[in-house]
Amino acid sequence: MLCGVGYRHPLRQWIKDSGNTIECLEITAEHFYAGQQRSILHELGRTYPISVHGLGLSLGSPGGLRSEDLCEFVGVVEACQPRWISEHVAFTRTKDIDLGHLNPVPPTVENAELIAAKARELSSACECPLLLENITSSLRLHGDLNETDFLKRICDLADCRLLLDITNLYINSRNHGFDAAAWMAEVGAQRIG
Amino acid sequence: MHLVGSSCHGGVWSDSHAQPIQDDLWDLFSEIISKGDVDAAFIERDSRFEDARVDLTRDLSTMHRLVNRE
Numbered sequence: 001m002l003c004g005v006g007y008r009h010p011l012r013q014w015i016k017d018s019g020n021t022i023e024c025l026e027i028t029a030e031h032f033y034a035g036q037q038r039s040i041l042h043e044l045g046r047t048y049p050i051s052v053h054g055l056g057l058s059l060g061s062p063g064g065l066r067s068e069d070l071c072e073f074v075g076v077v078e079a080c081q082p083r084w085i086s087e088h089v090a091f092t093r094t095k096d097i098d099l100g101h102l103n104p105v106p107p108t109v110e111n112a113e114l115i116a117a118k119a120r121e122l123s124s125a126c127e128c129p130l131l132l133e134n135i136t137s138s139l140r141l142h143g144d145l146n147e148t149d150f151l152k153r154i155c156d157l158a159d160c161r162l163l164l165d166i167t168n169l170y171i172n173s174r175n176h177g178f179d180a181a182a183w184m185a186e187v188g189a190q191r192i193g
Numbered sequence: 194m195h196l197v198g199s200s201c202h203g204g205v206w207s208d209s210h211a212q213p214i215q216d217d218l219w220d221l222f223s224e225i226i227s228k229g230d231v232d233a234a235f236i237e238r239d240s241r242f243e244d245a246r247v248d249l250t251r252d253l254s255t256m257h258r259l260v261n262r263e
Binding site: 001002003004005006008010011014018021022023024025026049051083084133136138163164165166167168169170171174175180181184189190192193 | 194195196197198199201205206207208214217218221222224225226228229230231232233234235236237238239242245246249250253254256257260
């Protein structure tokens, strides 16, 4: 397993100085939209195995991916040739408004199919394996599936693995009173990438 | 996988993205890597960058130690 950090501009020099203790980097796609910092992106892509992590594609919103967002995301992918891409099981925008926050999606069969279809569209457009991340939320939404069955169904339909955010899982387990280890066992270690 | 520091205020936990990683999180991390086949793990930090280099260096060292133990 490769050990890495999330690339942030204030950490650039520290990352350079850290040598081979940093084995891979995750970059946030939106930080490089509109052609920003392309030379840095090229350099990082040449130096490290990269994961391109999206915050705002809003896989949980109704309809398909927004073409302008997808175009920007693909541009970042083409610039750094990542080994993986990732997004969240969440919605971040309504039809008209970018909420700027990762919001939970009711765990229903219909939403699992919606998110999986968009996940497949994203992975296909980027020609890269996708992972989907669990979010933290103060809300516990109810649907016809529980959270672990919802995530498993999405991953199976989208043929992708779960980007397990251990801290999000831990926080949810503390705030909502469930056993994080049992949650992981329900998801299954083989689904975690 | 992602790992990021968490904090608790008024009984409510949140992912502050500003703290070193706590032992409870490392325990979960160890549990997963002992059972699964994870490609990569990323430590995230989004604020208090003045302390980030020290915290991240220590957290990366812990991650390497736990991975190499498996």
